Each structure stands twice: as C-alpha cells, then as structure tokens.
Amino acid sequence: MNWSLFWDLTVSGLTLGSVYALVALGYSMVYGILKLLNFAHGDVYMIGAFMGWFALHWLGGPINPSAAAWLVVVLMFLFAMVACGGLGVVIERFAYRPLRNAPRIAPLISALGVSFFLQNSALLLFGASFRDYDTFHLIGAKTYNVGDVFLSVPQLLTIVSAIGLMIGLTLLVARTKIGKAMRATSFDREAASMMGIDVDRVIASTFFIGSALAGAAGVMFALVFGQIYHFMGFLAGLKGFTAAVIGGIGSLPGAMLGGLLVGLAESYATGYLPQGSTFQNLYVFALLIAIIIIRPQGLLGKPDVNKV
C-alpha cells in the first residue's frame, strides 16, 4: 500500500473539498430557507476571486505587498467576503424576492439570468485574459510534513480557514438569535413571520452569509490553484450543488460533509482508478447516485415527509 500516494491524494482531496464545502454551504443555506437552487452562486464565487485579486493589487501586489503577507491575505478574504455578501443581498432583493410566492421554477430562470449577467459583466469589466494570484511570491512554496503527509502553505491555509469558517457558521446558527431565526424560518416561513421574526431580514442575512462564504471559497481556490477567469464559476457551482445534494440539501453539516466527500472522491478516483482523471466526474456522479439510492434524502438530510 503506497501510503505517500494515499496521503497526497487525501490532502488534495481535502483542499478541493474544503472549497466545494464552502460553496455547497451557500447552496444549502439558501435552499433550506427558500427552497431555491441559486444558479448564480457559482458566479458570486467567481466575483469573490476577482475581488480578492483587486484587494491584493490595491495593497501593492504579490511581489511587493505594502503589508505583511498574512495581513494581506486576511484583508483579501475580508474584502471578498464583504463584497460578495453585499452582492448576494442585492441579488436576492432584486431577482428573487419578487418571486417568493411564485412557482418554484421561476426563480431558477431568474437565477440563470443573473448568472449570464454576472459572467458577461465580468468579461466586459475585467477582460478575457486569465489573472494570476501569484501565490508563489505572496506566500511562498514552503511545505510542511508530518511523516508521509505533505502540506503546502496554501493547502494548509485553505483547509484550516474552511474549518474555521464552518465552525463559525455552526456556532452562528446554533447559538445566536439570528441563527435561531434562520432555523425557524427554514422550518416554517409562515409560522416564523407570525412569531414576529422579520422574514425579509433573515433571508437577506442568509444570502449575505452564504455569498460571503462563496467569496471566501473563491479567494481560497485562487490562492491554491492560481488562475481566475470569468468562467470559473460554472464548474464550481455544479460541483457545489452536487456536494450539497450528497450531504442532504438543506442541511448545513451535510453540505460540509458532502463537499469534503466530493473532493475526496474526485481525488481518489483520479489517483486509483484507470483513466480516473478523464472520467472523474462520472465516478463522482456514480457515488452520488449510490448514496441517493441508499439514502434518498442525502447523508445528513431529513427524510421528506409527504403530508397528504
């Protein structure tokens, strides 16, 4: 058993999985509250990556930053998260709120419209060329190792900050008042509004947090994998959606688990199966189907109760 290969695959799986988990969290949060699949979520992630790039260059750029590298990275994250959170709130207010009582498929097309709009606006404003984060100069390529396990700094950063954000989110939902309001609203929107909860504000907060997480995911992805361009949200959105469903859509711990699982599945499939990389999407989907057959509500989802 080649342990070093196994650990390499596990680390890369966890890294990519953390990014997917953050994207999936945004999907799950919005779905839990609105029963809406936010198609534009992947593009918010893309905008986050670009916002991080701009922050990096306004702070001097990767080669000669005007502050310590760690501070620059923190500021990049903060800027991207706030910008994307705001963007998410705006999108909700103008594209989804008027459709709150409409048939469920209408906001899907509205989301599609937003997605087209964001992608092509990014193309128009930022241009078609790829932009590089140049992590090599910003953070360096140091690698830490524990026995057979090798972790580069960006990978470590991604996994640790993703875990941190997930813990923060869980605490927010479980312990704070707004979290309680979110849980109540996702359980029964009407009853929650009758209990005096401002449903509009709760939904706006949900979108803010979900989109902020997507923005963070965008910056993380760019730090580890380097290149950003206007079309990068498409694949991430698709994978994030798959991860959310695997974990049980609507469930937050499910989204986290689902994301990590998808990342690991892709990694192991590529590493161990013949022509694994060519067919990795198929292997992940096959895993998804297997899970759905065994547990139709996803790994941690609640079974759908059909009231007659």
Place this chain on the structure above:
Amino acid sequence: MRRRATAIAALLGLAALASVAAASATVDRAAAPSAAASADSQLISCGKTVTMGMLAPITGPAASLGKLQTDWAKFYLAAHNKNPKNKHKLRIQYGDTVLGGPGGTAEAVKAAQSLGSNVLSTIGPAGSNEVRATTPTLKNAGFGFVSGSATNTELTTDGTRTNYFFRTVPPDSAQGTSVANFINKKLKFKRVYIIDDQEAYSTGLADTVQQKLRAAGVTVTRDGVSQQQSDFSSLIAKIPRDTQLVYIPWQLPPKGKAFGDQMRAAGKGSVVLMGSDGLFDDAFAALGGVYASSFPTSGSHPVVKAFKKAHGGNPEFFGAPSYVAAQVVGGAIDRACKDGKASRAEVRAQIRKTNLKNTVLGLNVRFNAQGDIRGGQFGIWKATAGGTFLPVG
C-alpha cells in the same frame, strides 16, 4: 358569432402585420438574399474601406484565446491601414463563435451566417470542430477562410474544404510527429505520461504522439483532465516518480503553468514537462526548464517586437498565426481589389497564390493543394530558467 369573427379577422390582420414587421426588421441592410452562385461571384466594389470577417471566441470559456487572436489581427490591420501604399483600408466584422459555450458549434454557424454580404473573406474559426460545422455555410457563401488555430489533420486531408479552407498553422500530424521524434530520438525517454484536456485539438495531438511513441517502444500512460479544471494535484499524485516526461497538449497556458507549479509542489519537479503550441507562451515558460512545440518564430522578429511594445511586454504567441491569417486575407483582398472590384471567388483564388516571406511564424507561407503551409513544421523549444523559450530542435 360576430365577435368571434372580428377577433379572428383581427388576429389574421395582426399576423400579417407581424410578418411584414418581421420582414422589414430583419432584412439585411446591405443587400438582397443571395443564392449560392451569386454570392460567390458577386462583385463588390472596393471603396475606401473593405471588410473582412473574423470568427473567433469572443465570449465563453475560450474568450482568452479569442482575445489573443483578435489582438494580433487588429495589430496587422492597424499596420496595414497606416501604410500609405495601401489604397484601401481594411476593417473587420467580428463573429462571436463562443467556443466551448452552451450553444455548441451552432453558435459558430450563426456567427458565420451573420457575416454581411460586403465581407470578402474570413479569418477563423478557431476550433477544429467549428471549422467542420461552418464549412457548408462558408462554402455556400463562397468564402475563403483562413484559420490560425484549427490544427486537426483531417480538416485538410478529407477533401471537403479544398480551395476554401486554409490554415496558417501546421496540422497536428506535423506537430505530433515532431514531438514524438524529439521525445524518442533526442531525449531518448522510455516512460512517458500523456494528459489531454478532452478537447478535439488536444486529443488529436495526444493520439498522434501516443501512437508514434508506442510504435517506437516507449511506455505511454494516457489520461485526461477537463479544460475547466484547475486542480491537478490528485492526478499528479498518481504519476509515478520514475516517469521521465509528461506531455500536456493543452490550449490554455495558465492551466499549463498551474500544472507545472503543482508538479513542483508535489515534489515531482524533476519530471520533464512538455506542452504543445497552445502552451507556447510566456506564462508557461515562466516555469523554466519546460519544453513546448511551436513554429520557428522568433522574439527578435520586428513585428513581434512591435506587438510586444504595443501590448505591454507580453507577445503571447498563440495569436501570431492569426496575424499571419490576417496578412494572408488582407494581402489577397488587396490583390483582388487592384481593379477596384472584387468577388469572393477572386479573393479565394488570390489566397491560394499567397507567397509571404519571413512571416512572424518564422516560416515562408505558401499553401499546398490541401490548404496547409508548404513545408510547415514545428520546432521544439525549451524555456530557460529566466522564462524565455529558446529553440532546441
């Protein structure tokens, strides 16, 4: 009963109105409907400005490639129009083919159909499948079309496009042969890993190289990634440490760079990395020590230098064949327009007679009967530690 009749009459009237409106709103401003024969030979007077078409991916996942191609073509046009010896100015009508986008090759055909009747000839399309899909449209309209990036070998060998389609970039068979020979005879490697990006350009090259290497007794493992992918770490983990060379015939230099970076991060930096002409770019060269195949272009060519200066230092050679394509088309139009009038058939014949010396590609450009550059071949380049490509074979 009467109300119903009125309603029906009103609807029919509306229908008639709608049809008239549709007709007048969409009639092509420039000319009447053109049948196959007349479009080919219809004489267009070459006034002060003559129009050529350019089909390129302006939006969609391949927009970065489209930008490179249009930048180089625009550069040629600017130089041409500044030259007082040229009687006519050239302008480009663009068609967005959205390569790799949701509409698929239908977008390319729509773009080809959108070329106005005053367009004499076209550059592009960029993708090999796009060339296939647009062939009937462009042939019916009588266009000669010159692509700067469609390298699939069958495009010129299957005979469907002879005398209409030309390309200013050598085909995959030439490139694959050069690469395989270099790996086998020069580097003498025995264990090679080939990774394609699932697009037609890539798999074509990968197939050719794989076949030739296997025939020479080299151990070849083959795998693929998606063109959208940026994370290669799991695939890299799988590549055995004793692999001598990894061949990545990809189109997007940033992805090639990302792959190289991730190889190094995984401690496999000693494995030689080789890209195809799609990766012949400063971004990829920045890795240092990598190989790429490309036409024998040169950084000291005056046009390259001028382009570099105008575009902030980065020549980005992927678009260079589009410059030559613009040169070919522009030159053909100039020659056909000598008598003040030109038809698409004339321009096509003039393209066939192209004879350019010392182009940006480092080759002389004359077309053979199939539409390929005569004697077009690829050279192998190696990047120095400082990130510049130097020819090695």
Place this chain on the structure above:
Amino acid sequence: MADDVTQPRIGVDEWVSSVEEKRERYRGPIGWLRRGWDSSPPAARLLVFVVPAVIFPFVTSEGNLFRYGLITLLYALLGLGLNVTVGFAGLLDLGYIAFFGIGAYTYGYVASTHANHHWPAELAIPLAIAVAGLVGFIVGFPSRRLVGDYLAIVTLFFGQAFVVFVNNADRINFWPFNHTDLTGGANGLDNIDPLNVFGWKVNTTKEYYLFTLGAFLLVMILLYFVSGSRTGRAWKALREDPLAAEVMSMPVNKLKLMAFTFGAGIAGFAGAIYGSVQTGAFPGDYDIGLLITIYAIVILGGAGSLAGVIVGALIVNGVPELLRDSNQAEWVFYTVVAILVITKVRPWQKLVTVIGGTIALGFALHAIADAWFPRWTAGEANAGRLAHWVSHWMVLPSHPTQLANWAYVLTIALILVLTLLHGWWRTIVMIPTIYVGAFAWENLLVENTVGATRFLLLGALLVVLMNARPQGLFGSARVEIV
C-alpha cells in the same frame, strides 16, 4: 416541482384575488388582444404563427433565416419535447439534452461517411427517434420511483455520462468491439449527409427551414391532441399533485415512463435534423449549457404551454442575434429606453421632465466638456445613422475604459435604487440614470455587442421577464385553494 405550489399569502383569499386577476386580464388594448386570443379556435391561433413563419424565408436573407428562423425552430422543437417531460408531467429531467445528442449521433451513424451507411432520412429519422425513445425508456425505468431533486441528479448523471461517452468512444478497445470508433471522439461524427427525404435532397437553408417548420408543426399538432387526451390530462394531474394522482389509481410510474420516453423521442427527432444541419455531431454541442438554455426557453414561455415555447425560443435565441450588429443594437437600445420611459412614466408632466431633463443634461455636460476638457469629447461615436446625433449629445472620451467601467457599475446601482424610490424622487433620479446608462452604453457596451453585451442583456431580460410574469409569458398562474 410537483410537490411545491404557490405559498398562500396570509390574510388574502386566493380565490377572490384570482377573480380580480381574471377581470384585469381583459382590460385595455392588451386585454382586447387577449380576449381575441382566448376566444379564437386553436387553428386560428396556429395560423398566427404559421403565416409569418412561412412568409419569412421569402423575405429575408439566408443569414437571417438561419439565425432567426432555423435555429429558433430547432430550439423550439427541443423545447416542445422538454415541455412534455417538465411542463406536462412535472418531471425535472436534467439529462434531456443527451437525447438530443443520441438523435444526432444515431442519424449521423447511419447517414454519413463514418461507417459508410447512407440511409435516406425517412428511415434514418425514425431510427433516431426510436433509439432516443428507447434510451429514454431505459433511463426512465430506474428513475420512475424518484421524485423532484433526486430525479434531477440521476438524469444529470446520465447527461454527463453521455458526453463523456461520446467524447471517448473512438477508442473502444474491449471484446467484442476491438478498435471500434463509434462516435468519432472529440472530433465528432463528421460529414453527416444532408437530409434525403423520399428523394428530395435538402441542402439549402430555405429548404432546411421549411422542412424543420413542417416537423415542428407536426409535433406541435401532435402534442396539442396529446395534451387533451387521457394521457395528457393524467400527466397534468401527476404534475399538480402526484400523491393525489396515485390515490386516484392513476398508474403514476407508467405515466412517468411515458413522459420520459415521449420527450426523449421528440428530442431525438430534433437531434437528427440538427445533426444534418451542422453536417456533424460534436460532443460539446450536447452538454449542460444547451440544456439550461432550453429550460430557460420552456419556463420563460410558460411550462406546459405550446405557444409559449415559440415565444421563449424567439426571445432566448433572437435577442442575442438581434444585438450582434452594433448599429442595430444602437437602435434597439435607444428604442427600448424610449419605449420604457414613455410607457412607464405617468403622467405626461413627469414624462416631459424626464425626457427634457436627460437631453438637457446631455447637451450641458457635452458643452462643459467641450469647453474645459477637450480630451473628453475627442472619442468617436460608433458608426451609424445615430452617430451624428449621439456625438453631440454624449460625452465621448478618447480613452474611456476605466471611466466607462465605473459608469457601468454606477448604472446598475442607480437602476436598483430607482426601483426603491417613488414619486418625484423616482422621476428626478431617472434622469442621471438614463444619462449614465447611455454613457456606459456608448463608451463600453456598444463596442462589445458582438460579444459580452448581448449575453449580459439577455440575462437582464430574463430576470426582468421572470419578475414581471413569474408563471412564464403564456403560463397560467396556479391558484391554490386555501
């Protein structure tokens, strides 16, 4: 889809409010048209579409016919098939586009130089339909117990599997298929024959258009009768409430399977035609991007509505085509802005304020820029008849990029703010909004109409239309009895 209906608003009786809506429906000039539409027989309604569609090829150029006519019809045909699965039966099929591909590849395999079969269309097309329908049946069989999002995932997997399969099926190398090239791989199945229907060789755009129009009408009439039949009504019951349908002893699983197969067959039909139009079947054409576009067409038009599919296809395909040419787009932009302002701003005093104010602001700024910052008016307006007028009204800097980018973002922000304001504030803010929007248009958007602008405007249009009519343009708002 089927398990979630409109949430009733608290305190409002849905039944009463829907009566209001019905009364409103026939008010005004639009209402008069609607009344005519609703009371005319289906044959007359069909004529409203058929007459212009038949006249169209004889009055426009080939290029326009292809872009606006042929591709729209093909997408609309695909939309009809999706309408059966999603609109009639309420099944969220995310792998639908694979059936389109199966139709194209099947037709291509038997009518191209690939395997050197050259079947005529009257044999090849039914084969394509049959194969697509069969695969639809096979995919539908294990999925018939799944509902909603889970069906979506399984079908999505199938769709992705199809794309990967056709992309790699040129290297099949296991017993008994050794060294088989089934689909041409990433290069696609090339040199597909033009349609050869009973001896008539279809090879010009006009002929293809008329053939496709015939096919489309055939399917449409078929679907019209199906939707009124027992099966059609059973599908609708299934869509509205699958549990109630099952309780009513409808064979729910059989119905689902039938919907799948039917939709797949129609997609196969469209695929065969598309394959011969493109003279090739390429893997990238049958991927999730096109699926999303067809979904947009169906839902924009109204799920379950046959007329809506045509309108949806016209909008989703026609709008980007219309905006391709920057001169045309220029006219469209100013016309649309003018229409929006004229119809939405009441009463006439406010309208005059807005129009007058915008024009005055434009000339004022232009004069100021001319006098003090000459570089700011040194740029050139886009060529065209409007150029002369625009270059006197609008400020056109010689290097507008940075400023135009910010103007674009500012326009979006102002439009959003505008929707929050009311009364005279709205009227006043409208003036700078229009001006900044026109500035962004002239200096940034209009140069890119061939590329990003047309898709971004399509996206904005989708958002606006779905917000204006959430049930789709021809869809029926569903009423829930509380």
